[in-house]
Amino acid sequence: MAESVTRMVILAEDSDVTPVQLVSWARSIGGPVQLKETCYGLLVEGERSAVDGVVKALRSRAPGSVFSKERGYGIQDPRKCRSGRNRVISGGPRCGFHQLELESRLLADVGEASESVVGGERASAPKTGKRPSEEEVRAFVRKAMEILA
Amino acid sequence: MKVLIFPINSLVLSDVIQRLGHEPLTMMGEMRSRSERWKGRGSVEGAFEPRRGLKYAPVEVPSGVRGRLDAIGSLIEKADAAVIMEDADFGYGCGGCARTNELVPYIVAQQGIPYVKVNCPTDLDSAKVMVQKIKDFLEGLEVSK
Numbered sequence: 001m002a003e004s005v006t007r008m009v010i011l012a013e014d015s016d017v018t019p020v021q022l023v024s025w026a027r028s029i030g031g032p033v034q035l036k037e038t039c040y041g042l043l044v045e046g047e048r049s050a051v052d053g054v055v056k057a058l059r060s061r062a063p064g065s066v067f068s069k070e071r072g073y074g075i076q077d078p079r080k081c082r083s084g085r086n087r088v089i090s091g092g093p094r095c096g097f098h099q100l101e102l103e104s105r106l107l108a109d110v111g112e113a114s115e116s117v118v119g120g121e122r123a124s125a126p127k128t129g130k131r132p133s134e135e136e137v138r139a140f141v142r143k144a145m146e147i148l149a
Numbered sequence: 150m151k152v153l154i155f156p157i158n159s160l161v162l163s164d165v166i167q168r169l170g171h172e173p174l175t176m177m178g179e180m181r182s183r184s185e186r187w188k189g190r191g192s193v194e195g196a197f198e199p200r201r202g203l204k205y206a207p208v209e210v211p212s213g214v215r216g217r218l219d220a221i222g223s224l225i226e227k228a229d230a231a232v233i234m235e236d237a238d239f240g241y242g243c244g245g246c247a248r249t250n251e252l253v254p255y256i257v258a259q260q261g262i263p264y265v266k267v268n269c270p271t272d273l274d275s276a277k278v279m280v281q282k283i284k285d286f287l288e289g290l291e292v293s294k
Contacts, residue, residue, distance in 0.1 A: 005181060010160060059168075069163040069173075072180030079184070096158070099244065103160045106270055110161050113276035117284055118168050123277035 002047045006071040007055055009042040010100065012107035015065035022058065022066075029057045036075050040100060041066075045075050064111035072096075150287065153228035153262070155253055156237050156244040157221055161270075165280055166232065169287055174224045176244070183220070205256055210248065217249045222256065230290055231257045231264035232283055238269065263290060 009026075011017055023037045026044065033046035033054055042058075044051050059066045073080045080094060117123055132140075150171045154162040157176040166173040187195075202215025205222045225231075233254055244250070257264050265286040270276035 004185070008160075067160060067164045068167070069158075069160045070175055070177040070181060072177040073184055077184070099158060100160065102238070106161055106276070109270055109273045109276040110165065110280070112273055113270070113280045114165050114168050117277055117280040121277075123274075123281040 002049075004046065004074065005048045005051050006043060006045040006074050007051050007068050008038075008040075008071050008100075009044060009055060009058055010067045010069070010104065010107070011041045012065040012067065012111050013104055014108045015062065017062050017065055025058055025061055026054055029054050034075060040104070043071065043075050064115045065107075067107055067111070150229045150290065151227055152287070153224055153231040153257065155231065155233040155257075156250070157224075157253070158244045159234065159237070162232055162234060162283075165283055166287075169284055171287060174228055176220065176224075179220050179224055206252060210252075214246060214248045214252070217246055218252060218256075221249070221253055225253075225256055225260060225262065228257075228262055230287065231262050232286070233257070233264055233266045234269055235266050236269050 009022060011019065011022065019037050019039065019041050022042045023035055026033075026035050026042060031046065031050040031054055033044050033050050036043040036045075044054050046054075055068045059068070075081075076083070082094060113123070151174050152166050152171050153174045154166065156162075159175075163173040163175050198216035198219040199212035200215075202210075202212075202217070202219040202222070205218040206215050210218075254264075263286075265282060267279045267282050268275065270279050
């Protein structure tokens, strides 16, 4: 049996795309995958090649706002899924959600940056200080020589 | 090329590396293979992980850290390169252990794996610098191979 994987598809905060839209796009792509709509985007589960194909197609539709990472557990895995828990120990977000919540703040900038840099634009480190002109350097040297003389 | 990321469960780094056409090595992928292997068990953590973690840390190190290092160490051994985010202010879940986070960059350096250190982006310009740095590093490695 081929290896089964689950990928989380996450939308950037400033994205115009909604999770519902994402699900309908994924359905239109098709393939032997299981989909689950979530508040942050979508879960895709299936064979690796099929899942990668769906994620690639979704990313090509909205490159700056669709992000993806692998998920350690499958959809509705009883070890992690909240739906199967009893009332006493239920509640609270699934582990990994806090990390996602924090990183989602960076997604808008990283999406735009990776779109432009992967697309071929060259980014350089911002200059921290102003480079002195030739006249300023000469004046500095003259002053230093006067002090030393 | 297989690229280890640090923080080990980072969405940003995982996504950027995949966009650049490489395979990110993450804790989620490792957990997936373990959870498939131990489908009947209540948890994927067992008694043997801290023992196997002795390969990367001495016995004085707490067992929880050694258990994490067993999972991360197996990823380090598979890695061709590593991308380390230095000042990431996030660290929840499996990436939230301070002692493990001290040891992982040290083990990466000790194993002789080529790595690049990037800063956590705060705005668009710093995000562009981060992506450019990762792109240059990975392209440079591909050329040198």
